[in-house]
Amino acid sequence: MLQGHLPACGCLTAAILALGSYQPFFNASSQELMRPSLNPEGRQASDIVLLNRWSVRNYQVQRGDVVSLISPKDPQQKIIKRVIALEGDIVKTRGYKNRHVKIPGGHFWIEGDHYGHSFDSNNFGPVSLGLLHARATHIIWPPQRWQKIYPTLPKGHRLLPSANDSSMDEDNE
Amino acid sequence: MIKNIISKSLGFIGYTIQYGCIAHCAFEYIGELVVCSGPSMEPTIQNHDVVFSERLSCHLYCIEKGDIVIAKNPSDPKMNICKRVIGLEGDKVCTSSSSDIFKTHTYVPKGHIWLEGDNIKNSTDSRSYGPVPYALIRGRVCFKVWPFHNAGTFGKSPNERVPRNV
Numbered sequence: 001m002l003q004g005h006l007p008a009c010g011c012l013t014a015a016i017l018a019l020g021s022y023q024p025f026f027n028a029s030s031q032e033l034m035r036p037s038l039n040p041e042g043r044q045a046s047d048i049v050l051l052n053r054w055s056v057r058n059y060q061v062q063r064g065d066v067v068s069l070i071s072p073k074d075p076q077q078k079i080i081k082r083v084i085a086l087e088g089d090i091v092k093t094r095g096y097k098n099r100h101v102k103i104p105g106g107h108f109w110i111e112g113d114h115y116g117h118s119f120d121s122n123n124f125g126p127v128s129l130g131l132l133h134a135r136a137t138h139i140i141w142p143p144q145r146w147q148k149i150y151p152t153l154p155k156g157h158r159l160l161p162s163a164n165d166s167s168m169d170e171d172n173e
Numbered sequence: 174m175i176k177n178i179i180s181k182s183l184g185f186i187g188y189t190i191q192y193g194c195i196a197h198c199a200f201e202y203i204g205e206l207v208v209c210s211g212p213s214m215e216p217t218i219q220n221h222d223v224v225f226s227e228r229l230s231c232h233l234y235c236i237e238k239g240d241i242v243i244a245k246n247p248s249d250p251k252m253n254i255c256k257r258v259i260g261l262e263g264d265k266v267c268t269s270s271s272s273d274i275f276k277t278h279t280y281v282p283k284g285h286i287w288l289e290g291d292n293i294k295n296s297t298d299s300r301s302y303g304p305v306p307y308a309l310i311r312g313r314v315c316f317k318v319w320p321f322h323n324a325g326t327f328g329k330s331p332n333e334r335v336p337r338n339v
Contacts, residue, residue, distance in 0.1 A: 059250050070308035073284040075234070106248035130250035130309045 048141035049080070049149070051134035059129045061086070061108065063159065064151035066136040069110070072124050078133055081110035081120050083151075085159050092158035095122045100160075106130075113154055202228055206318060207243055209255050213290030213297070217241070217327060218255065223319035226312035236286070236307075238264070241314040241327055244288065247302050253311065256288035256298050257330055262307075268300060286310070293332055 051068055061067060061083050071077045085091045087105050103109055107126035112118025121127060139145050204227035209218050218224065226243045230236050238258055246252040260266040260281045269277045281287050285304035290296025299305060316326045
């Protein structure tokens, strides 16, 4: 009797794993935090984004990616933010206890696009890469907001150029 | 004849995928065997010991003080660490070593835990990299599988580092 059920269980788990690679994400509480790129002003309903879990299996992210991660303050909640800096970068912070922070190894710095209303690295500091959950690739709902999300650093970001930048070398010469 | 071989191969592949998925779900949600390396948990867990870690406590958020857990290394997410939970969120933990004259304390922030290895003198743990976010925990170690003569469940920490409940 069990033999009859096993293939069904197997198919179900296969389907869950396949869908797990791409997941729709809907989070009403973080509506404020990523305006205007997600949930532009005046909308009643929240955007739904598509998350790609497969692309972050090796914890490879670029600066400017919009990612979802587990909140360091509440392990039961996931948050969506933009990656501003990776390990080794120096960030000028807004409202953090130190003015400048060098991101330690295995960590990254995230910020919400809506400065002032965002609960992000300016509150809790650099975040461990192990908390990374997925990368947001597309906005899929509502249909008029269908678009691909590109990795761009927001204007006015406070990432300092690293010592390896060619522009810095030209200044020194 | 060819049709027979193809249908048998497809059947075999189908079964492999199904059982593979079930095995993956078992490792992800129930438990897994882990080979531990390093001296940081001696004498409780020696180098090359095999332990069984269960995932349910981690998914149900019932990790307690004094538990031994496997967690992702905060400085390198591809590596795992095996340490004992000394403090949960809100607890006061001692950050100075036993040889210091003046003891310093800190409170574990919300959503984090404080981990220390049983081998106090030879362990890189929360005393160097600070409190670890709860979500980095992968599982709770429940019993040792290898070597057989030492197999069984684990007792309390050999150090007096786990604070008693006030």
